[in-house]
Amino acid sequence: MKQIEARTAWVYRTEFPDDAAIDAYLRPMAQGGLNLIFPTPPQGEAGRRYVDAAHRLGMEVHPIVSGVTCPPGRPDLLTRMPGGRASGQEAACPSQPEVRRHNIALMLDLLRDQPEVDGIHLDWIGFDSDTYHGPVQLSYCYCTCCRGDFQAKHGADPLALARDTKARPDLWAAWVRFRCDVVNAYAREIRAAIKSIRTSLCLSATAHQTDGAPDILHEPYVCSPNFQEWGRWMAEGIMDFFCPMPYSVDNASFRDMLNTAAGAQRKAGAHSFAYPGIGIPYLIDHEQVREQILACRQLGLPGFSLFHAESPIQESTGWWKIMAELCAEPAALPHRSGVGVSS
Numbered sequence: 001m002k003q004i005e006a007r008t009a010w011v012y013r014t015e016f017p018d019d020a021a022i023d024a025y026l027r028p029m030a031q032g033g034l035n036l037i038f039p040t041p042p043q044g045e046a047g048r049r050y051v052d053a054a055h056r057l058g059m060e061v062h063p064i065v066s067g068v069t070c071p072p073g074r075p076d077l078l079t080r081m082p083g084g085r086a087s088g089q090e091a092a093c094p095s096q097p098e099v100r101r102h103n104i105a106l107m108l109d110l111l112r113d114q115p116e117v118d119g120i121h122l123d124w125i126g127f128d129s130d131t132y133h134g135p136v137q138l139s140y141c142y143c144t145c146c147r148g149d150f151q152a153k154h155g156a157d158p159l160a161l162a163r164d165t166k167a168r169p170d171l172w173a174a175w176v177r178f179r180c181d182v183v184n185a186y187a188r189e190i191r192a193a194i195k196s197i198r199t200s201l202c203l204s205a206t207a208h209q210t211d212g213a214p215d216i217l218h219e220p221y222v223c224s225p226n227f228q229e230w231g232r233w234m235a236e237g238i239m240d241f242f243c244p245m246p247y248s249v250d251n252a253s254f255r256d257m258l259n260t261a262a263g264a265q266r267k268a269g270a271h272s273f274a275y276p277g278i279g280i281p282y283l284i285d286h287e288q289v290r291e292q293i294l295a296c297r298q299l300g301l302p303g304f305s306l307f308h309a310e311s312p313i314q315e316s317t318g319w320w321k322i323m324a325e326l327c328a329e330p331a332a333l334p335h336r337s338g339v340g341v342s343s
Helices: 019-031 044-056 096-113 144-154 158-163 169-197 230-235 251-268 288-299 317-326
Strands: 006-011 036-039 062-064 117-122 201-208 241-245 277-279 305-309
Touching: 019 044, 019 241, 019 317, 036 044, 062 096, 096 117, 096 169, 117 169, 144 158, 144 169, 158 169, 169 201, 169 230, 201 230, 230 251, 241 251, 241 277, 241 305, 251 288, 277 288, 288 305, 288 317
Parallel strands: 006 036, 006 305, 062 117, 117 201, 201 241, 277 305
Antiparallel strands: none
């Protein structure tokens, strides 16, 4: 019986002189056992040849996109810190209808340009944040749209809540819930849009995860400080699969975070799948990558994701040989197999 396991990696090279170069880039990954990649593929005909090459080698292609790209010439739509400054030059606010329309249009343009891809991978979705450790005091957005919508529903300005988060804990909890609901609704919009193109297209995303970070809502579904309520997204099948990012050089910490992902997987059953990320640039050596892949398997997780294929592992021809040993048997992808995960 064929194994069922997702063996995935983020890949970032975008320029190739010819088809032979594409094949030379992708073939070691396929020979190492990968069956899915998250690329930033070339555009146009070159991108279509890239996708075709990956498919011939047995790998699905799920291009990386952002859900919060700022529309050109609209810095007013950037995520705002409490003092009114933009939190950065890239992350726009998902509360803004124009931001959602702009990003969904970009995704649909990609699907029209690359009609043979297998899905869309959201490398970023949610609100901007300066923390990945649980507390949300440094998570945003405080733009006029967010503040106005919340005030209309709850009669309080979020700026006053941010000044002292314990003064009105009920309203602070409502402000956290408000932002989660915005991101949840946006994720559903994206899913409906891409499924309208082709129902077999998958929607997936990365999720921030840190050892010791609690569910910020104290609810059954795990949530990140970016207000990605990714446990709910898995349980409700909003995402076909998720890549939580438990990056750590400490294997004990890594296993603790894997337990959170495994718990989300048990609740999701066959609605969605967790393929945890392994942060290769942060690890000590090839042996530790092996240890973390084996930890995913020991906890019964249905796959793993390597961040990333241009890491030091790519510089060593020996690395893909190690992967080939770990992945000696071909594997079917869980999100295509129809096989559930026991609760």
